[in-house]
Amino acid sequence: MPRRAVCLLSGGLDSATALACARRDGFECYALSFDYGQRHRVELDCARKVAAALGAKDHAIAHVDLRWIGGSALTSAIEVPKHRSADEMGHGIPVTYVPARNTIFLSYALAWSEVLGANDIFIGVNAVDYSGYPDCRPEYIESFERMANLATKAGVEGSMRLRVHTPLAHSSKAQIIRLGVELGVDYGLTHSCYDPAPDGRACGGCDSCLLRRKGFDEAGLADPLPYVHL
Amino acid sequence: MPRRAVCLLSGGLDSATALACARRDGFECYALSFDYGQRHRVELDCARKVAAALGAKDHAIAHVDLRWIGGSALTSAIEVPKHRSADEMGHGIPVTYVPARNTIFLSYALAWSEVLGANDIFIGVNAVDYSGYPDCRPEYIESFERMANLATKAGVEGSMRLRVHTPLAHSSKAQIIRLGVELGVDYGLTHSCYDPAPDGRACGGCDSCLLRRKGFDEAGLADPLPYVHL
Numbered sequence: 001m002p003r004r005a006v007c008l009l010s011g012g013l014d015s016a017t018a019l020a021c022a023r024r025d026g027f028e029c030y031a032l033s034f035d036y037g038q039r040h041r042v043e044l045d046c047a048r049k050v051a052a053a054l055g056a057k058d059h060a061i062a063h064v065d066l067r068w069i070g071g072s073a074l075t076s077a078i079e080v081p082k083h084r085s086a087d088e089m090g091h092g093i094p095v096t097y098v099p100a101r102n103t104i105f106l107s108y109a110l111a112w113s114e115v116l117g118a119n120d121i122f123i124g125v126n127a128v129d130y131s132g133y134p135d136c137r138p139e140y141i142e143s144f145e146r147m148a149n150l151a152t153k154a155g156v157e158g159s160m161r162l163r164v165h166t167p168l169a170h171s172s173k174a175q176i177i178r179l180g181v182e183l184g185v186d187y188g189l190t191h192s193c194y195d196p197a198p199d200g201r202a203c204g205g206c207d208s209c210l211l212r213r214k215g216f217d218e219a220g221l222a223d224p225l226p227y228v229h230l
Numbered sequence: 231m232p233r234r235a236v237c238l239l240s241g242g243l244d245s246a247t248a249l250a251c252a253r254r255d256g257f258e259c260y261a262l263s264f265d266y267g268q269r270h271r272v273e274l275d276c277a278r279k280v281a282a283a284l285g286a287k288d289h290a291i292a293h294v295d296l297r298w299i300g301g302s303a304l305t306s307a308i309e310v311p312k313h314r315s316a317d318e319m320g321h322g323i324p325v326t327y328v329p330a331r332n333t334i335f336l337s338y339a340l341a342w343s344e345v346l347g348a349n350d351i352f353i354g355v356n357a358v359d360y361s362g363y364p365d366c367r368p369e370y371i372e373s374f375e376r377m378a379n380l381a382t383k384a385g386v387e388g389s390m391r392l393r394v395h396t397p398l399a400h401s402s403k404a405q406i407i408r409l410g411v412e413l414g415v416d417y418g419l420t421h422s423c424y425d426p427a428p429d430g431r432a433c434g435g436c437d438s439c440l441l442r443r444k445g446f447d448e449a450g451l452a453d454p455l456p457y458v459h460l
Contacts (some may be wrong), residue, residue: 065293070340100341103381107337111299111330135381143377150370151333 011046035076172213188224241276244354403445418454
């Protein structure tokens with residue numbers, strides 16, 4: 001039986017590349033996305049296309065309501081900031097941070113991996129060109145992994161050791177894009193924008209668009225996505 | 231401003247007592263329950279009554295769908311075992327275990343506490359008369375707490391230190407009941423059964439009923455709940 005892995009898949013550039021890494025490493029991939037009331041729900045359609053294109057064995061979309069918790073521009077009426085400089089992005093935690101989001105997402109991945117008998121979870125977090133989110137840092141991921149191995153049946157029985165893989169942790173956005181292209185990721189299927197136009201086009205100015213566009217520039221590649229503001 | 235605490239509240243005996251402990255300790259309490267497709271949804275009505283009776287400042291019920299994950303008698307068609315002996319209960323992890331449930335629940339509590347500016351989470355886990363669930367053990371809770379302090383804005387900024395309180399961790403069921411009675415918990419409002427009858431009465435035979443009834447017996451108190459099987 002092939003080894004199974006649960007792969008968190010937002011529909012964005014990083015998670016698509018992480019899924020491609022899991023496939024490269026020989027895993028049978030179970031992609032997991034979340035409908036959490038995000039204003040950029042178009043990313044879920046992208047996640048479906050990416051999962052299919054990269055040959056995921058199954059793709060689940062979990063409905064989790066984070067809107068009642070509030071506290072983030074991604075799930076409430078708080079405005080998404082645009083055209084911030086690299087210096088502005090480098091300081092503090094932005095309003096697009098969703099409280100404990102990765103912890104909630106990884107917890108669902110943990111539950112599914114336990115039922116699937118999977119020992120491996122892939123997440124596309126990145127500590128270089130990241131947005132200042134605390135739950136993208138390596139020390140956070142390591143700590144989640146330790147907790148996860150105490151949380152489950154198999155952990156207690158000693159029959160498995162869960163690993164949280166972060167294949168992109170130490171790569172720049174440009175390196176991630178070059179890797180993904182090598183692994184056959186079609187970035188035209190992905191979606192990174194926090195605040196897309198009604199027609200689905202990326203805004204071009206939010207932190208996520210700016211990081212993505214800078215990444216393609218530095219990789220010397222053309223971003224296949226159309227943008228509202230070029 | 232009073233210190234705020236998020237208190238996980240299932241509607242059962244233990245979580246009601248933990249909420250009473252948070253109130254005793256001077257916290258303004260934000261009760262948090264989950265509608266996760268459990269077969270014993272009657273516990274949510276109990277949670278509402280308990281939260282009101284114990285003066286919670288707010289009570290949120292988060293809708294989280296765990297049924298698609300499967301793997302548990304509480305969220306699927308797997309039968310709930312009845313009338314197991316203490317010896318049977320003492321061995322292995324039962325089919326009523328819901329994969330990663332406490333991790334998912336604590337993750338939501340973490341998200342809400344971050345938005346509320348609360349530094350404290352209360353959970354009624356118990357390592358003495360417990361049901362063999364891995365995510366009720368002290369080492370698991372400590373590990374979640376460590377992870378949580380790396381997961382959040384305030385953790386990174388060093389402006390808060392989150393604590394997960396387990397006031398019942400080292401108490402027997404009888405001790406929990408005596409404590410709750412002292413603190414004014416009305417156990418007639420609580421609900422422990424995994425497999426209640428259509429009229430809401432507790433079955434009397436599932437692990438949770440057996441542990442509860444043994445607790446009242448040992449405490450020398452009468453359980454105010456009606457049971458199908460006495």
